[in-house]
Amino acid sequence: MIIAIILVSLLVLLFTGLPIFAGLTVYGGALLLMTQGNFGPVTDIMFHEVNRYLLVAIPLFGFMANIMIKGKVVDDLYDAAYTFTRHLPGGLAVATILACTVFAAISGSSVATAMTIGSVAIPQMLRFGYDERLAYGVVAAGGTLGILIPPSGPMILYGVTTDTSIGGLFMAGMVPGALMAGIFIVWALVRTTISGTTTREKMASVDEMALAMRKSFWAILMPLIVLGGMYAGVFTATEAAAAGAWLALLITVFVYRSVGLRAIWQSAAEAARMSAMLFMILAGATVFSHVLTKMRVPQQFVEALVAADLGMMGFVVVMMAVVLILGMFLESVAIILITAPIILPAMIHLEINPVWYGVLLVVNLEMAMITPPVGMNLFTLKAITAAPMARIVAGSAPYVLLMGLILALLILFPQLALWLPSKLL
Incomplete structure (x- = not known):
């Protein structure tokens, strides 16, 4: 009962519009004062939590993404994809x-991903007569792949919070990510065929395909070097992020010649701003998890779980339902940092593979990205298209169901996520 009261009170506080990091810190601090009369070593705990080598990967991956966006590398990537599928x-x-x-x-x-690809793709699809809802849905759902296919910021945070291998999580996301992209493609083909939307052109010649590959070579090479180097043992996750940041600079400055000092500075500032926000939320979540531990909430959660006799699969299904509901109202980072400290002891007790659960969690969070009322990709498309939110939501709805199907498959067949890590680690 105390768990429900604490979580409901926290959600009510966050729904007032208070920033997440402030809500977690203030609420956690208030609970500490109520239960033990002082804050204890909270500042030391907060500093220790954010002073982690692995977290350096977050601003580095953020800088890499920003510099590639400003360098217009994505334009060649989209043109190459269309050359092969036109x-x-x-x-x-x-x-x-x-x-x-x-x-x-x-x-x-x-x-x-949604903002960058959507800025290029949506005008093109609308110009060729695609149904608006189809265009919005494809970009909104395709954008969610950004947190499942590595590198993934939420996976890094989950790995740090639960002490789970970042490399293992990244590898575990690849097969589900490819599966999800494949199912999205099949649905898009079916949807366009049923609606009569066709933009079929003459199949590209070998020369056209070769030219497209040459133009998109650097965009394709980037993930191959960064992720391939990490999986081959050449880089750690943090070193892979640093290598990716340097490679992005070399590509955009010397190959594309599309960025200057101003763009580099702006990319660094945006990456720093995003990272600072995440680290502040992480510090606030540390205070909250510390007070939960002091109040023995995780232990009580495990005891309640044992008494309920849900079993491993029952626990996973219940948690996925909880995360789905939370995802309709909270950002993915907050969900990870609020729930992980509470359920980790239960996962250990039930011998749930943390890598498998991490992939399930991220797929669920992907659904949250396109589920109202707080679906970040929905708001992103609203910002870049000025389309009515109802149309964007209607276009995204079928993909929520497809993601639910993939989530069910991953629950029933854990090896879809665990096979690749078992072969490479």
Whole structure:
């Protein structure tokens, strides 16, 4: 009962519009004062939590994504994808999903993927007569791949919070990410065929395909070097982020010659701003998790779980339902940092593989990105298109169901996520 009271009170506080980091810090501090009369070593705990080598990867991956966006590398990536798919019914929609898939391996952000690919793809699809809802849905759903296909900011935060291998999480996200992209493509083909939307052109010649590959070479090479180097043991996750940041600079400055000192400074500032926000939320979540531990909330949660006798699968299904509901109102970072400290002891007790659960969690958070009322990708598309929110939501709705199907498959068949890490680690 005390768990429900604490969480409901926190949600009510956050719904007042108070920033997440402030809500977590203030509420956690108030609970500490109520339970033990002082704050204790909270400042030391907060500093220790954010003073982690692994967290350096977040601003570095953020800088890499920003510099690639400003360098207009994505334009060649989208053009190449369309060159290979233009002979298909709905070729632009398929090209959009493929471009989102590759860019997800560069950006690590759903919002950045939706904004960048959407700015290029949506005007093109509308110009060729695509239904608005189809165009919005493809970009909104394709953008969510940004947090499943590595590198992924939420996966890094989950790994740090639960002491789970970042490399293992990244590898575990690749097969589900490819599966999700494939299902999105199939749905786009079916949807365009049913609606009669066709932009079929003559199949590209070998020379045209070769030219497209040459133009998009650097965009495709980026994730291959960064992620391939990490999986081959050449880089750690943090070193891979640093290598990616340097490679992005070299590509945009010396190959594309599309960025200057001003763009580099702006990219660094944006990455720093995003990272500072995440680290402040992480510090606030540390205070909240510290007071929960002092109040023995995780232990009580485990005891209640044992008494309920849900079993491993029952626990996972219940938690996915809880995360889905929370995702309708809270940002993904807050959900990870609020729930992980509470459920970790239960996961250990039930012998749940933390890598598998991490992938399930991220897929669920992807659904949250396109689920109203607080779906970040929905607001992103609203910002770049000025379209009515009802149309954007209607276009995204089928993809929520498809993601639910993928989530169910991952629950029933854990090896979809765990097979690749078991082979490479």
